[in-house]
Amino acid sequence: MLRPWVSPGIAYLGRALLSVVVPLGSSIIIAVRLASLKGFRVSPWLVSAMVLGTAPLGFAAYILVDERSQRQKASRLSARSIPRVEGKWPGNLDKLMYMVSRAEQEYLGRLLLDETKALGPTINLRFLWEDIIMTTEPQHIKTILATDFNNYVKGAKFREAADSVLGTGVFNSDDETWKLHRTMTRPFFTHDRISHFDIFDRHADQAIALMNQRFRVGMAIDFQDLISRFTLDSASEFLFGHCVDSLSATIPYPYNATQSTNDIQADNAAEAFSHAFSQAQHRINQRISIGQTWPLTEILADRTAQHMKVVNAFLDPIVKDALEKHRATTKLDISEYADDGTLVDHLVKLTSDFKTIKDETLNILLAGRDTTASTLTSTIYLLAIHPEFLTRLREEILSQVGPTRRPTYDDIRELKYLRAVLNETLRLFPAVPFDVRESIQDTTWVSPEPGKKPLFVPGGVTITYSVFLMHRRTDLWGPDALEFDPDRWLDDRVKKYLIPNPFIFLPFNAGPRICLGQQFAYNEMSFMLIRLLQSFSTITLSPESHDPALLPPAWWAEKDGRQATERFWPRNHLTLYAKGGLWVKMDPVDSVN
Structure with a gap:
């Protein structure tokens, strides 16, 4: 530290x-x-x-x-080296420079995909003579996440890059520290808690009201911005009991509008918190992308510090208040705490350490806000470009829930097509497209090519695995793997591809680090989609509302795969997002309904 x-x-x-x-x-x-x-x-x-x-x-x-x-x-170990990317310059410097220079213009993961097409699903980038292994092979990812879990950690490199924001929380810790945070947090995510929908309902109503205001005057909305506010308000209230209330701030106007409120309002605490939290995460990703030499870009100061001052100004009083409340009631039986208490209320029963509580709540807030917002943004995009699936989904919702009734936990469980739509979105656009580990001991991985020697994995090397690229492999998902087709979750393709090899679908991670909030996320996403499709009958993209410089470039059409036809620009920092937002218009349902 x-x-x-x-x-x-x-x-x-x-x-x-x-x-x-x-x-x-x-x-x-x-x-x-x-x-x-x-x-x-x-x-x-x-x-x-x-x-x-x-x-x-x-x-x-x-x-x-x-x-x-x-x-x-x-x-x-009777193994062979992992296939290496071979550049023309020493240390693969030409390859490194090419990837860095092209990253801002290329489709997400395209440069790595090109290398795996040539060398196989597991490769060694070997930049500047440092082993950097990247894999899209389900057997290898299974080894990392489950069967040899103890040999793969977040590692000192990742922890150092993320420490100023995530501290020692569950996403930035290993060994006993990780076990402590995991043990502390798991009981909070119970069936009873995740099925409480009052919070979702309040913030969904507020978000839909904002949407209607813009649609009535013929303007599009940036759905990504709006849904990020919805998930932030929901998560902050659910976890802390204090809503950030980011939906109260003015939402952005389209690129082609005469007004503009895209600049942060200095006197709006909610907007300032949301912006600072996003910028701090963005800086973490920049550090990880640069590698071990990232501190050289922060010679004069820690570039997350100014953002974390804003985050801490919001979070510190909440933690202090919870600790003081707990100290005042230590003589009361633990059962006297309300069952719907917040995460902070739960954590203060287990520890009085201010930093431990604060780091853990901030880590869970990151997961509760960004991953859900990412998936809902991608879902709306896919439904907008596939109106036939939108129509079918609305029919299921209206027939089983009705045009106005608030959905229940049982409703969501019975909406099979809705779950298929979400799973198919998570397959094509997983919220965390790339993740990182560090190996501890020398080991081997089974060869992806039958009959060949296993692959040698040295200890102490950085390992990146990509579920984004794995989810799109035609040899794992069939010839239509790049197509959005929710029916693949309802027909024989489940038995043919997924059941024999469940590790080909990992949107929520797997093994001991599997996402604790998985069911919470499904419930929140399902609830919001139901409310949206009860309120709006159509969804269309509005490219004229989008900054043209942030739309997919025309030359993408010359490429293959989804890149040739994609109508939004997927990018990622810690999570996947749409570059420049997702500007859409929707038709409100007739008031007679």
């Missing part, structure tokens, strides 16, 4: 200088001393030049020794 007055960059440079200066200085002193003992008089500057001159040779020798060591380790 860094001292608050030390920037990440200064700390990084300090460590780097120590690692270089101390060995070099020691070498120079030893060389000069040995020479003097033999009666030779040697200039320290000459020795320094010689030591520095041999540094590149020493680095090259290190690389060769490392290569040989890995081959020997693989041989002892």
